[in-house]
Amino acid sequence: MSQEPEQKSSNIELELDDDTDIVPRRRFLSLAGAGLLTIGFGSLAEGFVGGLTEPLNQQVESLIFQPQKPVPEFPLSAIEPDKLIVNSFRGTPAINPAAYRLTIDGDVNNPLSLSSEDLQKLPFTSMVIRHVCVEGWAAIVQWGGVRLRDLLAIAKLLPQSKYVYFYSADGYYESWDLDSVLHPQTLMAYQKNGQDLSPENGAPLRLASPVKLGYKLSKWVTRIQITSKLGAKRGYWEDLGYEWYAGL
Amino acid sequence: MRSPVIPKQALPTKVFHWISLVSLFLMMTSGLQIYNANPVFGGRGGIHIPPVFGLGGWLAGGRHWHFAMMWIFVLNLLWYGLYVLLTRRWQHRYMSSKDVKALLVSQNPKRKNYAWHRLVYTLLIPILLLSIFTGIGMYKPAQFYWIVDSFGGWDALRITHFMAVPIALILGFLHSQLGRKVGSDRLLDSMFWTDN
Numbered sequence: 001m002s003q004e005p006e007q008k009s010s011n012i013e014l015e016l017d018d019d020t021d022i023v024p025r026r027r028f029l030s031l032a033g034a035g036l037l038t039i040g041f042g043s044l045a046e047g048f049v050g051g052l053t054e055p056l057n058q059q060v061e062s063l064i065f066q067p068q069k070p071v072p073e074f075p076l077s078a079i080e081p082d083k084l085i086v087n088s089f090r091g092t093p094a095i096n097p098a099a100y101r102l103t104i105d106g107d108v109n110n111p112l113s114l115s116s117e118d119l120q121k122l123p124f125t126s127m128v129i130r131h132v133c134v135e136g137w138a139a140i141v142q143w144g145g146v147r148l149r150d151l152l153a154i155a156k157l158l159p160q161s162k163y164v165y166f167y168s169a170d171g172y173y174e175s176w177d178l179d180s181v182l183h184p185q186t187l188m189a190y191q192k193n194g195q196d197l198s199p200e201n202g203a204p205l206r207l208a209s210p211v212k213l214g215y216k217l218s219k220w221v222t223r224i225q226i227t228s229k230l231g232a233k234r235g236y237w238e239d240l241g242y243e244w245y246a247g248l
Numbered sequence: 249m250r251s252p253v254i255p256k257q258a259l260p261t262k263v264f265h266w267i268s269l270v271s272l273f274l275m276m277t278s279g280l281q282i283y284n285a286n287p288v289f290g291g292r293g294g295i296h297i298p299p300v301f302g303l304g305g306w307l308a309g310g311r312h313w314h315f316a317m318m319w320i321f322v323l324n325l326l327w328y329g330l331y332v333l334l335t336r337r338w339q340h341r342y343m344s345s346k347d348v349k350a351l352l353v354s355q356n357p358k359r360k361n362y363a364w365h366r367l368v369y370t371l372l373i374p375i376l377l378l379s380i381f382t383g384i385g386m387y388k389p390a391q392f393y394w395i396v397d398s399f400g401g402w403d404a405l406r407i408t409h410f411m412a413v414p415i416a417l418i419l420g421f422l423h424s425q426l427g428r429k430v431g432s433d434r435l436l437d438s439m440f441w442t443d444n
């Protein structure tokens with residue numbers, strides 16, 4: 001079925017009562033073709049598009065981020081224990097809790113090496129926050145542990161400190177902006193939903209924070225390194241193409 | 249070619265329609281790519297969108313496109329909104345009580361079609377604004393926690409954001425068809441192709 005040429009020249013009153021195709025076939029085919037080509041070439045160009053706009057997005061994101069403002073928390077009754085999905089890039093590493101140490105080094109005056117017992121002697125903070133994954137799901141979780149800002153206060157940051165790298169026992173690595181690291185709800189957590197952190201959730205120690213996406217929240221953290229600049233490697237997923245800032 | 253009067257469209261209106269069509273297509277397809285990483289309906293084992301409709305190739309690519317096009321999409325609505333305000337098009341170009349009256353009591357089918365046409369394209373505005381509002385809530389749920397709260401939680405927010413796709417598709421389809429019904433293909437062409 002195609003548009004009759006006569007229709008084009010008829011007057012409007014007549015044409016309104018004519019049966020026309022819902023979408024003329026040629027127009028439909030060209031629209032569908034243009035759409036598929038856009039998806040095809042657009043998918044090939046995703047890295048280019050990201051490289052073009054991510055610096056702008058990151059500027060806006062860090063501009064509107066309020067580093068000292070706590071995110072409102074939830075009551076304990078709001079916890080969603082079944083919603084937290086376990087993600088890792090190569091499974092759960094075996095860690096001997098007795099031999100575990102957390103190293104804090106880099107641009108600090110007082111490098112640290114802490115055992116689990118040392119960490120548990122430091123001031124304890126508990127929070128109930130929404131943990132948001134880049135995949136789109138979210139879970140309300142209680143995390144308990146030490147504020148990262150408290151740890152870094154002991155390690156004494158040097159003035160040039162700007163970024164923080166997190167290295168994990170499984171080879172995962174991440175880097176953060178210092179503002180987000182010093183946020184009052186960014187914790188090195190050893191407790192989840194009122195219980196000791198389980199190995200698959202990151203025991204003995206993991207990052208927890210309401211201000212970053214889940215892939216920034218490293219599990220099994222063994223080393224925290226303060227630096228003045230970002231290296232070529234910025235994080236496992238970031239180096240594959242994911243956004244570095246990933247703020248919430 | 250013997251052609252009747254071709255409707256005239258203001259240039260800003262044509263530009264707005266073009267940018268809307270392209271940016272909405274890119275927002276929807278990259279959004280479906282993101283949706284597929286963990287479908288809100290059923291999670292990983294849930295209902296996936298056929299990958300051919302997903303722009304970006306993988307989750308990070310879908311996010312790159314989505315967060316690039318959001319600026320174009322939002323700024324396009326913003327400048328056109330200002331244009332509609334300043335030129336006072338808002339006073340006589342959108343759904344009004346006269347159209348409601350026409351739909352209820354008019355015996356004139358052409359007037360009724362025209363009222364439907366105005367109803368549908370007026371409805372598109374709150375749907376597009378809602379998709380921006382829910383999108384900000386999902387992009388920055390910690391800073392705009394009150395947006396998440398206003399929908400009662402994360403999943404409700406996600407579903408509302410997602411529903412903007414089928415609703416905008418249906419309204420957009422009806423908009424183009426009612427436009428043809430009211431002014432035939434000449435009206436549609438005048439918005440996208442014809443020089444005037």
